[in-house]
Amino acid sequence: DPKIIQKPKYLVAVTGSEKILICEQYLGHNAMYWYRQSAKKPLEFMFSYSYQKLMDNQTASSRFQPQSSKKNHLDLQITALKPDDSATYFCASSQDGQPNTEVFFGKGTRLTVV
Amino acid sequence: GDSVTQTEGPVTVSESESLIINCTYSATSIAYPNLFWYVRYPGEGLQLLLKVITAGQKGSSRGFEATYNKETTSFHLQKASVQESDSAVYYCALGGSAGNKLTFGIGTRVLVRP
Numbered sequence: 001d002p003k004i005i006q007k008p009k010y011l012v013a014v015t016g017s018e019k020i021l022i023c024e025q026y027l028g029h030n031a032m033y034w035y036r037q038s039a040k041k042p043l044e045f046m047f048s049y050s051y052q053k054l055m056d057n058q059t060a061s062s063r064f065q066p067q068s069s070k071k072n073h074l075d076l077q078i079t080a081l082k083p084d085d086s087a088t089y090f091c092a093s094s095q096d097g098q099p100n101t102e103v104f105f106g107k108g109t110r111l112t113v114v
Numbered sequence: 115g116d117s118v119t120q121t122e123g124p125v126t127v128s129e130s131e132s133l134i135i136n137c138t139y140s141a142t143s144i145a146y147p148n149l150f151w152y153v154r155y156p157g158e159g160l161q162l163l164l165k166v167i168t169a170g171q172k173g174s175s176r177g178f179e180a181t182y183n184k185e186t187t188s189f190h191l192q193k194a195s196v197q198e199s200d201s202a203v204y205y206c207a208l209g210g211s212a213g214n215k216l217t218f219g220i221g222t223r224v225l226v227r228p
Binding site: 107 | 159
């Protein structure tokens with residue numbers, strides 16, 4: 001059974017629209033993350049949260065807003081979508097935010113902006 | 115900033131042949147980086163394959179090995195005899211910073227022919 005659930009699996013959006021990527025983890029972890037992989041680029045760290053508080057934000061654009069309504073949820077709201085936002089977005093979690101703590105990943109949401 | 119460079123894929127090998135995926139890193143923000151190999155099997159999320167947190171040490175898992183070489187800043191992944199089930203995308207990553215952020219390489223797709 002998948003322990004990190006991302007919804008939807010695939011998403012097509014129109015330029016300028018807004019979408020929310022859903023992530024729930026059932027591992028009892030206290031830290032959650034978002035990563036993104038665009039075509040022909042490395043997986044790129046976006047955000048980290050620990051106990052529902054933002055720890056690190058490496059995303060320059062304010063169009064990307066994480067939302068943590070519960071400890072095991074970290075959704076990602078993306079506004080004013082652009083074609084360059086097309087990527088696979090991975091949610092991840094770890095027991096805590098300490099270095100060396102194993103990070104577990106979801107299967108990803110593939111977003112295409114047309 | 116920190117960066118990871120790894121073999122560009124796809125890499126195609128025949129079953130029972132050996133495999134090596136090169137990985138080199140540059141860690142400018144982390145004094146003692148930790149090094150990881152993650153694997154993504156078709157239809158799955160990334161999962162940790164092996165990690166090494168001490169320079170000079172070797173990690174191994176599922177027949178794969180990687181040695182943390184601080185002198186050459188490398189962490190190459192090797193397997194002596196691959197199986198078809200090893201077909202996947204392999205990601206080299208470095209971590210060890212506060213917030214448990216991981217810096218990934220681009221990923222290497224490996225196809226094992228029966």
